[in-house]
Amino acid sequence: MKVEVVGCGVAGLCAATTFAERGCEVRVVSKSDGPDASCCSWWAGGMLAPWCEMESAEPLIGIFGAESMAFWHRLELKPVANGTLVVAHSRDLPDLRQFSRRTTKWDWFDAAAVADLEPDLAGRFSNGLFFSGEAHFHPRDVLELLFARLEALGAKIEVERGMSAIELAGDPRDADWRIDCRGLAARDVLTDLRGVKGEMLVLETDEVSLSRPVRLLHPRIPVYIVPRGDNRFMVGATMIESDERDRVTARSVLELLSAAYAVHPSFGEAEIVEIGVDARPAYPDNLPRLRQRDRTIFINGLYRHGFLAAPALARRAADWVLEGKQFDGAVDTVHGDWRAA
Template sequence: MRIAIIGAGAAGLVTAARLAERGLTAEIFEASDRLGAGAASWLAGGMLAPYCEAEDAGPGIIAPGLAGIDWWSTNVPRVERGGTLVVAPWRDRSDLARFARRTRGHERIGSDRIAMLEPDLAGRFSEALFFPEEAHLDPRLALESLAARVSRSGGPVRFGASVDAATLDHDFVVDCRGFAAAEETPALRPVRGEMLILKSDDLSLSRPVRLLHPRWPVYVVPRGDGLFMVGATVVESDDRRGVTARGMVDLLNAAYALHPAFAEAEIVETGSGLRPAFPDNLPRVSRHGRVVTVNGLYRHGFLLSPAVAEEAVTHILGEGLKAAS
């Protein structure tokens, strides 16, 4: 079978890797001129946090999310399985209690255990939720690793190639364009996210930390070498501008609320992107003839891409076997 994938974000590259597991190659077409340019995946936090995300997305996300952690751990380097820490300022401890009621898979811990897990947070929070089964990865390293793997398997990644399914003569086309496919997908909506990368040599974290805050809910993800990704605002908007002044102030205030050392941190990078989302904020895989569409990964791109890619591959293999028989 000749298979094409449109889009070299997390969904497209994971689908190509899933096909390679079956001995199949795919030709990937990416409109941008380089890996990650303009892709929501490139700006992601890289948190593999099914229990935390279930607070908003529902419990159905947990099983495929946990399977996704296993898949990433097997297929890309530097997947850290150290769990997630969720904290809140003392005055907002009711938010922590509410988060605990809406999630599972966590331990309620006190200040001594917080200090053991994250020594630099010692004395800053009296209680927290610890989700030991969760993990995180570096999204950019993961995408680069998958792109190299796909190329080694014989599937080229063609950059600067703006195509649509109608222009391709492959046996199957997997459309992973995200919000770029909005015109053909009326139910799809954009959810704008903003992020910062800060550098601080005065702070060390071993795992993602989520700060519950009524104005600035935020997560901080360590990237190594003193780098921290701080994200992410959630705005129902198709505004493609860079990070706004309000967004930056909110993210910086939240980081400072987590630890004052961030006040002296260097701002290394800012970024904003549009996450593709359906009304229920859950992804969909559908097939129309030879075209399989994967979209709506919202903020669960890395967490759920192994599951949705497997579903896309099942569509292709099922139809291919029917044709062969």
């Protein structure tokens, strides 16, 4: 079976890997020279946090996330599997309790346990929730690894060749199926896709040390901080209903910095080494979907769950194309509205 994958964000790279591993002849067509700052996946925090995400996401995301973990742990570059710590200041303890009611698979930590886990947070938080089963990685390293592995798996890669609207409207070129993973650019066909803008910072300081993602609950500015190694920390991320992919506002930077400062005042002395932005591709219900139009399957709507959900969606796309397996509640045209379950 010949499969053409369009796009090399996390959805495209997971799909191409899955089809290639299942014996297909894969060609990847990418607008850019491999994964880079032009795709939304570049800006992700790289948190694999299915249990924390249950606070606001539907159970399907937890199922996809738990399943995707196995895919990521098979890679040479293993995710750092040392959990997520969720904290709140004393005045926001009701928020922490509410978070605990909406989620599972956590342990309730007191101040001493928080300090044991993250010594630099000693004395700063009286309570925390520890999700020991979660993991994180550096998304850019992982995208580059997947991209490099594809060649080893025999995939043909055509970079810097954005497919035109005319090509995309027709049948796949020299392939049995096309897997369209263009993210927000696929709005030309998937007209109910929208963007949810996310801004992020990378800070550098040797005055704070964290070993795992720390989420701060705050009524106005919830934030997470993901350690990136080399004294660097990703601070993210805003959630703004907007398709804007290239403009970071002063307000967002102020809010992210204030929240990082609230986690640890030493972030006030950190150097800002990067400011980034993109818009997450999302359907109205914020759930990802597979959709079909003729011999094209679209993997899209990954919203804030790209790394969590992409491997599970790629597996379902391959089951569908290679084994004709359909899923409960599936409506398999691009005009329908169906969910891969």
